[in-house]
Amino acid sequence: MASIEDLATKSERSSPLGIVGGRQQSSDDVKEALLTTQKTGALAKLQEILSNIGVGGFHWRLMAICGFGWMADNGWTQTIPMIVVSVQREFWVADWEIGFLGSALFLGMAFGSHVWGRWADMMGRKLAFNVTLLIAGLAGLIAAVSASFYMLVGVYLVIGFGVGGNLPVDGAMFAEFTPKVERGKLMVLLSVFWSMGGFLVALIAWVVIPHNSCASTDGCHWRGNMGWRYVIGIFGGINLLSMLTRAGLPETPAFLIQSGDVEGAKEVLRRMARSNKISPDSEVYKSIDELGLTSNESRGSARFNLEETAEETRFGDEAGLASWVNSVKVLFEGRYMKLTTLLLWGIWFFSTYGFTGFNLFLTKLLEAKGIHAGNLYRDAFIYTSVGIPGSLLGSYLVDTRLGRKWTMVIFTAATSVFLLFFYLVNNENQVILVSCFVNVCSMIMFAAYYTYTPEVYKTSVRGRGVGIASGLSRLAGFLAPLVNSGLLAVSDGITLPMMVNFGAMVISTVFMVSLPIQTKGRALD
DSSP states (O other), X not given: OOOHHHHHHHHHHTXXXXXXXXXXXXXXXXXXXXHHHHHHHXXXXXXXXXXXXXXXXXHHHHHHHHHHHHHHHHHHHHHHHHHHHHHHHXXXXXXXXXXXXXXXXXXXXXXXXXXXXXXXXXXOHHHHHHHHXXXXXXXXXXXXXXXXXXXXXXXXXXXHHHHTTIIIIIHHHHHHTSOHHHHHHHHHHHHHHHHHHHHHHHHHHHHHSTTSSOSSSTTOOGGGOOHHHHHHHHHHHHHHHHHHTTTTOOOOHHHHHHHTOHHHHHHHHHHHHHHTTOOTTSHHHHHHHTTTOOTTOOSSOOOOOHHHHHHHHOOTTSOHHHHHHHHHHGGGOSTTHHHHHHHHHXXXXXXXXXXXXXXXXXXXXXXXXXXXXXXXXXXXXXXXXXHHHHHHHHXXXXXXTTHHHHHHHHHHHHHXXXXXXXXXXXXXXHHXXXXXXXXXXXXXXXXXXHHHHHHHSOGGGHHHHHHHHHHHHHHHHHHHHHHHHHHHHHSSSSHHHHHHHXXXXXXXXXXXXXXXXXXXXXXXX
């Protein structure tokens, strides 16, 4: 079997004086080029193997496990509109202060999404995959016993840091285990769990808060206002139980190949094949054994030198700003990627602003529309429940002729229209109906670009690409409560905040139309 060193020596001898492309080609340069070629070939072969393994028990278990992370992401966001009234009454919080709670969560999410996304690209998906829910769950239990409003705000910042990694890390992990033909549909089915997070929290709140909360600020003591604490504590416990289901999951084959461990990738693929009930006599196992072999090699060891390839996926030896800049620059490499990355950043930011500005203030907006206080938690539950069929519909649409791009374009535009209708209608039934349409269309929109974004980036930068986009969405989520609470204070009614939410969705629609790449059926590089 030809070794890397032998191949490098032959390549140098084949070029007079080792001159290639007008410069002297060293043995290290040749080895680096050969290693890159090997990895590219192995990643291409990986897609074929994943298709042959198909979708089975391994993927359904992985979907449920990753889905718990996506449930946590939306669930923690949904706790805020559910608990805000009770928190205000117990801690005597002014209207201008209450926005700090949502902003703290999203600030933590912004930081967490970048940190965990980059960590996943540098050190692997597995550790970040396990730690994020642990942090969120433990912090949630602490939040449930908060002694003051600002203690609650501080703990929500920590919750956000933990849960902020769920979308980029869990999404990248699931995508890298999935055959490209089925990936779009399965990724959007995964987003159903995101909708279920809000549904679950709204259900818990509807059950426990009305009978365990103060009617007013006067004489409100924590013993008679335990409902909001039950909501947070129960959901924190669910996070910890979900974390336990992740024990034993392997690293993704794509990351193992990218970081040099082809033998490790083979073992994971064999485990997937066994879990999916592939016969031991199948040709799938032979193709797994041949993964990573070049034309000059026979069957045998195909492990790359991790130290020689680490530079392509790690920036840890660089310092501070230079490290961050280099980690971002790679997102702009490749045809159309500069424009695509900038547009995605804008899409994640503005669509999240428009949706969060509406969603976090839903109870206040419903009150402004004259909805009876006794119906708020019921109506909030109805609003969140329709997101589930929205995500299911999205799972179908992204694999139709619309693809990912036009699905998100159409339903982001529709969200904009229904936000405008919400502002215009006043009848209670009409208000609830239109708000449900806002949620359905938003869930289809999120499902489409949650599928699109991981697919558009290479394996070596996928976690980072999704992480930065997710971080910008968290920044939007941080700004929306602060800005909209200020607009509510200075506006006569809900005119200003609703027009800003509408405008943000319109801008997102324009950016989506401008995306130059359609990822439907595209192999993960």
